[in-house]
Amino acid sequence: MSVIVFGLVQLVPGDPIRLALGTRFDQETYDALLARSGLGQPLVTQYFGWAGRALTGDLGVSFRSGETVTSLIAERLPATLTLAFASILVALLIAVPLGTLSALRPRSVVDRVATVLSQIGISVPEFWMAIVLILVFAGTLGWLPSGGYVPLTEDPGGWAQRLLLPAVVTGVVSGSVITRFVRSSVLEALGADHVRTAQAKGLPTRQIFAWHVLRNALLPLVTVTGVQLAYLLSGVVVVEIVFAWPGLGQLALQAVQSRDYPVLQGAILLFAVVFLLINLVVDLLYTAIDPRIRR
Amino acid sequence: MSAPLLEVEDLRVRLRTPRGTAHVVNGLGYTVGRGETVAVVGESGSGKSVSVLALLGLLPARVATVTGAARLDGEDLLTMSPERLREVRGPGVGMVFQDPMTSLNPVLTIGRQLVEGIRAHGEVSKAEARERAAGLLAEVGLPDPQRALDRYPHELSGGMRQRVVIAIALSNNPSLLIADEATTALDVTVQAQILDLVAELQAEHGTGVIWITHDLGVVAGIADRVLVMYGGRCVEDGTVDDVLERPAHPYTRGLLGALPDLATSDDGDLATVPGVPPAPTDLPPGCVFWPRCPVRSDPRCATEQPPLAIVPTSHRDIGGGGLVHRAATWCEEGSRG
Numbered sequence: 001m002s003v004i005v006f007g008l009v010q011l012v013p014g015d016p017i018r019l020a021l022g023t024r025f026d027q028e029t030y031d032a033l034l035a036r037s038g039l040g041q042p043l044v045t046q047y048f049g050w051a052g053r054a055l056t057g058d059l060g061v062s063f064r065s066g067e068t069v070t071s072l073i074a075e076r077l078p079a080t081l082t083l084a085f086a087s088i089l090v091a092l093l094i095a096v097p098l099g100t101l102s103a104l105r106p107r108s109v110v111d112r113v114a115t116v117l118s119q120i121g122i123s124v125p126e127f128w129m130a131i132v133l134i135l136v137f138a139g140t141l142g143w144l145p146s147g148g149y150v151p152l153t154e155d156p157g158g159w160a161q162r163l164l165l166p167a168v169v170t171g172v173v174s175g176s177v178i179t180r181f182v183r184s185s186v187l188e189a190l191g192a193d194h195v196r197t198a199q200a201k202g203l204p205t206r207q208i209f210a211w212h213v214l215r216n217a218l219l220p221l222v223t224v225t226g227v228q229l230a231y232l233l234s235g236v237v238v239v240e241i242v243f244a245w246p247g248l249g250q251l252a253l254q255a256v257q258s259r260d261y262p263v264l265q266g267a268i269l270l271f272a273v274v275f276l277l278i279n280l281v282v283d284l285l286y287t288a289i290d291p292r293i294r295r
Numbered sequence: 296m297s298a299p300l301l302e303v304e305d306l307r308v309r310l311r312t313p314r315g316t317a318h319v320v321n322g323l324g325y326t327v328g329r330g331e332t333v334a335v336v337g338e339s340g341s342g343k344s345v346s347v348l349a350l351l352g353l354l355p356a357r358v359a360t361v362t363g364a365a366r367l368d369g370e371d372l373l374t375m376s377p378e379r380l381r382e383v384r385g386p387g388v389g390m391v392f393q394d395p396m397t398s399l400n401p402v403l404t405i406g407r408q409l410v411e412g413i414r415a416h417g418e419v420s421k422a423e424a425r426e427r428a429a430g431l432l433a434e435v436g437l438p439d440p441q442r443a444l445d446r447y448p449h450e451l452s453g454g455m456r457q458r459v460v461i462a463i464a465l466s467n468n469p470s471l472l473i474a475d476e477a478t479t480a481l482d483v484t485v486q487a488q489i490l491d492l493v494a495e496l497q498a499e500h501g502t503g504v505i506w507i508t509h510d511l512g513v514v515a516g517i518a519d520r521v522l523v524m525y526g527g528r529c530v531e532d533g534t535v536d537d538v539l540e541r542p543a544h545p546y547t548r549g550l551l552g553a554l555p556d557l558a559t560s561d562d563g564d565l566a567t568v569p570g571v572p573p574a575p576t577d578l579p580p581g582c583v584f585w586p587r588c589p590v591r592s593d594p595r596c597a598t599e600q601p602p603l604a605i606v607p608t609s610h611r612d613i614g615g616g617g618l619v620h621r622a623a624t625w626c627e628e629g630s631r632g
Contacts (some may be wrong), residue, residue, distance in 0.1 A: 193397035196353055200392075200410035201463060204387035212400050213413070290402055291447040 002054065005268045007045050009261055016063050016259035037063065038208075054269065055099060056101075060257075060262035069266035072251060079149050082249035083170065083240075084232035086163050090171025091178055091228060096221075098175075099182025100214070103190060114179060120174025128170045130242040147244035166243040170236050174228040178221070185220040191215045218289050233278070234271035249295035298369065299326035300503040301350075301471055306363035308342070308349045308527075308573075317575035320346045322528040323363075324603075328470065330497060333502040334518035334535075335490035336511065336550070338574050342527035343507045344393075347473050349373075351388055352380050367471065385416050389464030393476035399448040403433070405459050406444030412466045430460040435492060454485035459490070463494060469501045476511065490517055511554055515539055523547050526573050526583030529603060533620030543606040543622035545591075546584045582625065593625035601625045 015037065023122035034040045038049060053060065059069035098118070102111040138146035144161050152159045189195070190213055198212040237249035248267055287293050308320035320342045327333050335343050348354050349361045350372050365372045367387055372380065384390075392398040397524065400408060409428035413419055425444065433439035435458040446589055448456055457477065464472060474493065478486035494517060497504055508515060515535060522532040531544040543549045549568035570587035571632070579585055580596045588596065593602070603623040 051425075051592065076325070091607055145398060193392060193394060194400040195396045196348075197390075197392060198400070198406075198411075198464065199461065200351060200388075200390040201351055202381050202383070203411060207411065207415070216400065216402055267542065275451045291404075292401055293450050 002051050003047065004267065005265055005272065006050060009265050009268065010043060012256060012259060012261075012264070016261055037283075042073065054266075059266035059269070062263045063260045064254075064258045064263070066208035070218065072263060073248065073266055073270060074252045076246055076248045078151065079245060080233060080249070082152070082159075082163060083166055083236065083245060083247060084229060085169035086167035087232050087236075088225065088229050089173035089193070090167050092225065094171065094175035095178035095182050099179040100178070100186050101185040103186035106187060111183075118179040121172045122177075123277070125238075126169055126173060126236070127238045128240055130239055133165050133169060146198070147242070149176060149246050162243075166236075166239050166245055168271075169239050169243075171230060174232065176230060178224055181203050181220055181224040182217070185217040186213060190219040192216065219286065222282055222285050222289065226278050226285075229274045230278040233274045296434070298428060299343070300329045300331075300368065301327040301505075302364075302366045303350070304364040304366075306346060306349065306365060307361070308345050308354065309360045309590045310345075310354075311358045313361075315576045318578055319527050320349065321578070323527070323529055325506070325522050325529065327503040327505055329458060329470070329503055330501045331501045331520065332494075332497065332506055332518050334514040334521045334626055335507045335524060336509055336514055337504060338509060338522060338523035338572055340575070341524040342575070343509075343524050344475050346527075347390075347505060347507060349392060349476060350473070351384055352377075353390075373443055378488055382416065385412060385467040386469060388471045388473060389467065389469035391457070391460050391464045391472070391474040391477040395453050395482050396480070396482070398460050399456055401448055404447055409444070409459075409466055410464055412463050416467050417531060428462075428466070431458070431466055433498070435462045435465075436460070436488070437462070454481055454488070457485075457489060458479060458492070461492070465500075468500060469502060473507070476504070476509075476515070479508065479510070486513070493517070511539070511550065520546070523550070526578055528583055528623065530624070531620075532603075533606070533621040533622075537606070537620035541606075541620070543620065543626075544584070544624045545549045545588050547622075549587075549589070551569065584624075588626075590626055595625050599625075617632075 016037075029162060038046060041049075050060065057070065059073075061068055062072060067071070098114045102114040105111055117143070132156045134146045137144045144165055145158075147166075147284070148162050150158045192212075195208060195212050198208045203212075234248070237253050238249070239245065240249040241253065252264060252267040252271075257268060303326070304324050305321040306320055310319055323342075323346055326331065335346070337343050344351055345354065349359070349375050350365045352372070356359065358462040361373055366384065369626065370383075372383065372388075375383070399405075405502040406425060406428055409431060413424040413427055414421070429440040432443050437443050437455060437458050440454065442453070443455075443459075444478075447457070451459065457480075457490055461477070464474075471590075472493070478489050481489065490513065491562075493504065493506075494561075496502065504517075506513070508514060518535050520532065521538040523538065523546065525546050531538060531542065531547045534579055538547060539551065546568070552566050553568060568587060573579055573583060573586065579597070581595065581599050582588070582591075582601050584598045585591055591597075601623045605620045606620045606622050
């Protein structure tokens with residue numbers, strides 16, 4: 001995996017040192033920087049140097065700012081985590097009720113409306129939805145700030161206000177995807193033979209629904225939520241930029257623009273690790289939810 | 296004779312399907328007495344399962360229309376309120392389904408699935424319900440019932456699971472037990488055990504049993520009376536002896552003739568009833584069996600539905616205790632093949 005990360009980043013065209021130095025520099029400075037950055041060495045040497053250091057937690061130093069990559073990432077991580085978890089919360093708040101209602105009344109008005117809404121949610125570009133929301137809620141109505149980020153510890157009110165719009169935009173997109181999954185998995189669970197057994201036992205409808213339908217529909221829901229969370233955690237670049245949200249996506253984009261290899265490599269490596277971690281967590285959750293997977 | 300436990304009258308079930316309205320059950324009527332076992336036999340698609348699912352309101356309301364009457368202890372199951380029906384499911388009617396592999400919830404323990412059924416019908420503490428659940432599992436012959444309570448369905452074999460399903464169906468001492476192909480998915484030795492078990496429990500509790508099957512061997516073994524279904528109609532009913540020994544309907548004769556006989560069948564082909572059952576969306580206007588009938592001769596066969604009439608040749612006095620032998624056919628006595 002680290003080889004792919006490293007290789008991909010090297011494929012980005014452009015000379016990072018030129019970009020770091022600006023338009024006016026002399027050959028000596030260039031050479032000095034080249035030597036210091038190690039970019040003059042063969043790629044294989046560069047890779048093993050980077051990978052070896054990465055294993056010890058040292059992801060190198062940014063070409064642009066001179067800060068360590070780990071500190072840059074650590075700085076951005078809280079904002080990304082906040083947005084990702086807020087978004088997934090919004091997504092689930094939309095998807096679970098909407099998908100369940102659709103499944104309970106297939107082909108009804110509710111179902112059709114939900115289908116259309118989630119189709120729109122999936123297809124509308126995030127930046128467009130973001131801009132519209134900013135225009136309405138920050139512009140016309142003036143209720144919310146148009147962007148930025150303040151840590152929760154400093155100003156809880158401002159934190160929540162600034163979090164709301166970006167979380168809604170990413171949450172609607174993820175929520176639309178999850179709605180479709182909830183609908184189909186609840187529909188499938190509803191048709192299961194054991195639901196009929198539960199009915200024949202004379203259980204109250206609510207109990208049947210909670211323990212014999214939703215409980216069984218949970219497995220696919222956990223899977224798709226995990227995938228969506230991984231996607232959200234690897235930085236929602238467009239939304240972060242529109243809302244001036246200082247997250248990892250923004251950091252990665254800036255790194256691409258300035259050919260800041262160490263930062264870019266660090267960010268991508270982190271995304272990959274996050275993805276693996278989430279998959280691990282999802283697998284662990286499976287065993288908690290489904291006894292058939294235990295042992 | 297006292298009033299029967301269950302009295303089904305003119306039961307009709309229509310299902311809306313993409314290919315039109317399916318007339319799945321068409322005017323079915325029968326009774327089940329206390330402690331009596333009635334076997335319902337017929338091919339796949341003859342409406343056996345649907346007719347009992349309809350009794351308990353277990354058909355999807357969006358597509359199914361059920362009419363007629365089904366009185367359990369005098370109370371009509373088809374018109375009662377959903378809440379009353381919920382109360383009847385369990386203590387009134389227990390149901391065992393065909394496939395033990397899918398009729399238990401895979402993610403809940405056996406104990407939970409039993410306990411929730413017990414607690415849905417009365418103020419019972421969890422501990423008490425668990426105690427009763429363990430007792431039920433012991434009753435259906437599950438080894439080590441205390442430990443079985445904490446196991447999941449996938450940890451048990453098919454036969455053991457079906458015992459659990461039966462335990463669930465019996466958990467509220469139902470006055471009527473409906474077993475829908477309850478032993479079809481099991482191998483014969485397990486099937487025999489389950490049949491014995493149900494007979495035992497029935498003798499003990501006086502439960503009325505409707506046993507749906509297409510296995511005539513099972514019928515001969517356990518049933519008091521038999522109801523033969525074809526095309527959503529009862530084409531013949533009577534005591535086991537009458538129906539199996541002296542079948543009056545050509546379809547019943549065909550079914551019995553299709554039983555492979557170990558003593559004589561070393562000469563090759565198995566006997567079959569040629570043709571396929573009619574599609575419930577497109578039933579023939581006359582006798583439902585007419586298109587496949589080997590002895591059709593009466594002009595009314597193709598145009599007029601034969602009524603379920605008493606078979607005149609029964610060897611004993613008819614009308615004695617309701618043990619009538621009836622068949623719906625225009626087929627004359629003399630044309631029996």
